[in-house]
Amino acid sequence: MNTIFEQDLPPTPANYVALSPLTFIERSAAVYPDYPAVVYGGRRLSWAETWSRCRRLASALEKRGIEPGQTVAAMLPNVPAMFEAHFGVPLAGCVLNTLNIRLDAHAIHHMLAHGEAKAVLVDPEFKDVIKQAVEGLADKPLIIDVRDEEFFGESTGIGEIEYEALLQEGDPDYAYRLPNDEWQAISLNYTSGTTGDPKGVVYHHRGAYLNAVSNIMEWAMPHHPVYLWTLPMFHCNGWCFPWSIAARAGVNVCLRKVDPARINALIEEERVTHFSGAPIVLNALVNLPEAQKRVFDHPVKATTAGAAPPASIIAGVEKLGIEVTHVYGLTEVYGPVTVCAWHDAWDALPLEARAKIKARQGVRYHMLEALCVADPQTLEPVPRDGQAIGEILMRGNNVMKGYLKNVDATQKALAGGWYHTGDLAVWHEDGYIEIKDRSKDIIISGGENISTIEVESALYDHPAVEAAAVVARPDEKWGETPCAFVTLKPGYNDIDEAAIIAHCRERLAGFKVPKTVVFSELPKTSTGKIQKFVLRDEARGLDQR
Template sequence: MTASIFEQGMPQTSANHVALSPLTFIERSASVYPDYPAVIYGDIRRDWATTWERCRRLASALKKRGIQAGETVAVMLPNVPAMFEVHFGVPLAGCVLNTLNIRLDADAIAYMLEHGEAKVVLVDPEFADVIAQAVDKLDDKPLIIDVADEAFYPGGKSIGDVEYESLLAEGDPDYPYRLPDDEWQAISLNYTSGTTGRPKGVVYHHRGAYLNALGNLLAWGMSQHPVYLWTLPMFHCNGWCFPWVIAAMTGTNVCLRKVEPKRVMELIAAEKVTHFSGAPIVLNGLVNLPEADKSVIDHPVKATTAGAAPPAAVIAGVERMGIDVTHVYGLTEVYGPVTSCAWRESWDELPLEERARIKSRQGVRYPMLEAACVADPDTLELLPKDGKTMGEVLMRGNTVMKGYLKNPEATEAALDGGWYHTGDLAVWHADGYIEIKDRAKDIIISGGENISTIEVEDALYAHPAVEEVAVVARPDEKWGETPCAFVKLKDGCADVSEAELIAYCREHLAGFKVPKTIVFTELPKTSTGKIQKFVLREEARNL
């Protein structure tokens, strides 16, 4: 077949085709705005020129230490400046960045280091013991690099072959880095939580990281030079791709070692923070601060929240504080958030509580996601947009993972039929907005009726005494399963009883959805603020 006239005499060359990579973002910011602030952490104030130089030094030093392109560099770090720098320095060396969950135990870390074949581990002194225990289990020992933090974690333990700043001193600030030859090349490795077995290694490519970074800033309407507070762990989906977003927008990274609601409010005021992200638990912490600890917010502040469906009451509480909330939704397998509850002007005049209810929906796809739908997971048939018919959320596009490392069977299953299967159950509203009703594994089937745990949780969150709640299934001889609510009460509300909350639910829910059991307790959480429902399911089974 003869090629079209548009395919003749116009070859793809280095002049008209470059592999997409977020590494170009930092190079541009450093060249256009070299003196603009890039990183703030206590007394540390670094501009983009300095940060770019440090990233190139890191890449150069890794190469001098014998680390080859395509090899894995793991990091066990909180949200400190080095954690931002590795998002550029490691892939500049052609290596793959593996950010480790800082709350995992030695066995889990050892599995990830071995499975990902890590050649290097950067470690913060707070996690030196767990890394030492994990590495001790490995036959092939990686190079260990200590990342000291004398300002905020003085006197920490050293277990490394070299300290981070000394390593950077070995590197060339003019290191002649190369962008990837192929944008399909891996940029990072992120492990899933592994609550139902061994964690799976999700592999991201440069193209996906580039596009989802752009998707974040477009969905959020982010303008140049934002001031971004790191309340979201950078180890989680590479900080939802926000290290690359902030580089693209020449923003300021306000690093925060530990998320404490009072400190968050102080930094918002002191550094004029414009944006931050986090799970609903982060927002809930701000809402429940004593009034004396709530700094006056006198400038525009925006927050994105995801990780679990945020209760409308929590969104309303944060917006009363002067923080505009955007609800986003995604998973590790899609680079973090890929849908948002895109706002419509017609909703502006609605009462706050109604606006918050609308914002609690997962919304519509990002500009950079090709498709998202609610469908029958077996037939892939699209379900009606009636707000009632429940199906699985399916996605496809350039911001879906390459696949699971060394696990072709799981990769094939997850991408079956040309769609990524999220495992989340949702309805589709007439306006095209998706609303998650539950994880497939979390739905409660009581007497043949499906009960959304999220719906029950929303009802309980609306009670003025409830600070946190999680609902799971409790086995029942008659009904099969019934809702069991684990509740943390607000300070000063210890007199609220199980009977009172059940009666409250009866006023707001259909009878079969009302919890039959309420347990007052602290809720177990992951390091990203997600409530560990698998722990609570086991407790409910043992009640």
């Protein structure tokens, strides 16, 4: 039954507008037209110029016959065109599909076919992959070459048209489309697909808007931040930061490839204030040769997410003058949606103690309506005792629309009115969550649950360990035992398995100590995550000891 307040007060265009992050760039271009927006090598683009280029892109796509609701893919590193695509593609009413640049042609072919891409923006570095990927597609997409003269000069492309020429076809005053319905899709992001074909995660304008604002709130981002793109823009649309930086009229310092020495140089040269990345990026900064390390004399903030960063990495980065904020999220929730919100009282703690607190995943973002740790079947919350393990469940507007063309997987992921993350955690008395493992990564040895994250943290405490990952190895007696894969820092070649095991025995219960240690380089995804499924296969193949 309608109340008296609903009967005569329906929404109108004056008081109800669909939320979309596309309005952010429109405002910044109007208010700060001459402020810098994009930096890449010797290129400098203002917000007015960037806004014009985005509208040209939208107009040109429409003139080329690409219709609202259709998909435009991008196989690009962190270059200006990738930033522009986050606005130009949806301004035409289309859906942006940013492709993982580390994938092979087979995987990309699947994504282009499944997402029904009508156009693909292609960087010279990946033209061979795209050339192979489009073979056999029933509906061949328009291929647009994006030259990168900073690195490749006048490279030969494979497309029908070059990006700058395409922009010249477009109208800088294009009457762009804002969505009438904020539930309209804005982007398509594919999961890693380690256990089968990757799933297509569909984002809507409302969720992108809210998560972009949440980034600003949780990080207390000021006007005109200088943001260094160490995080791939193809990953969860750069955690929605293209839209966040547009909202604050900041500077996007584009970085084609993660290079720790180059990151240090850019932070100093461009006076970078913010950057994001997986713990492996922070670890690379900590482990630079002493001659290349820098302690910055201006405020620098970093957000990190992915596998829980060991406390030793957080401590090491903060010694460089970089303030670390730990966030957590997944592709299905637009990137980060929880934060280890800081308390002033913790400032008095020793550095190592502060780092251990910062390693927690924390509490929900403002724009995430609900977060709990619960039994995934009964949905009953676990006790807030820091011991009981349950699954992290989420609810809010920044949960995906669902998986493209996969009703069953969507219903399973959103069962019971919650998004089921698959991550196992404990809930502390203060409401902060702390991940103990992925449900598929937990080791069950002799009936005891072993958190691989806990074992990895002990390994990272060893001064010789540069990177570490722990997986289950089959064992006839115990069912499974921990198997550690370790990369040593230069100069520590004398460290052997016995030394690593002895180190862990001092810090862990006996049943948690690795029974096997393998010294090797760790396989990683393009976003810096260690590929544990590869290591699990390797552990299963080890000769029984």
